[in-house]
Amino acid sequence: MNRVSVMLGLTLLPLSQAAQARPLSELLKSGKIVIATDPPYKPFFYEEGGKLTGFEVELGEELARRLGVKVEWKYNKFDTLLIGLGQNRYDMVIASHGITPERLRAVDFSAPDYCSGGTILTTTNGPATAAALKGKAIGVAVGTTYSKIASGVQGAQVKTFPSTTAALQALTARKVDAILVDQFFAYDTASD
Known part of the structure; x- marks a missing residue:
């Protein structure tokens, strides 16, 4: 696969076509991965002592470390995250989304990394x-x-x-x- 578009969870979005992230080669060349999320949402993404922390932050930082790039976090309202991904404003979204048929038509999801409800x-x-x-x-x-x-x-x-x-x-x-x-x-x- 020549793209990175990891989604954790989902929302109903009327996107006319599936979101497409930058090609992996372009992402690696830039030295950064742009990840969007909707903070604060404990225990997933929040600030503690002026430092970003939480499960999703750790996941994004580990992904960037393994790719050998830095993370640039973008904060957006939850209901706009997948729209922004579809507009190529960032490389991926890490935010808990329920996987629905509508969302599956709009974006690629990673395998779920946790199950909630x-x-x-x-x-x-x-x-x-x-x-x-x-x-x-x-x-x-x-x-x-x-x-x-x-x-x-x-x-x-x-x-x-x-x-x-x-x-x-x-x-x-x-x-x-x-x-x-x-x-x-x-x-x-x-x-x-």
């Missing part, structure tokens, strides 16, 4: 089951597969936010009854 994150005594979400205000990050899941909850009012962090802030401020998020994000958030 969605979960309900709520305040104490909030709706903690799918049945309990009926008729509630549910927060989701725009462009995530959780939007589609939430829209299937009978009588639910789905509120979208520009990021999972913004959805979490809305939950904390009690502007929503619950949010649907990746279970690792939920576990990390609950442990803070």
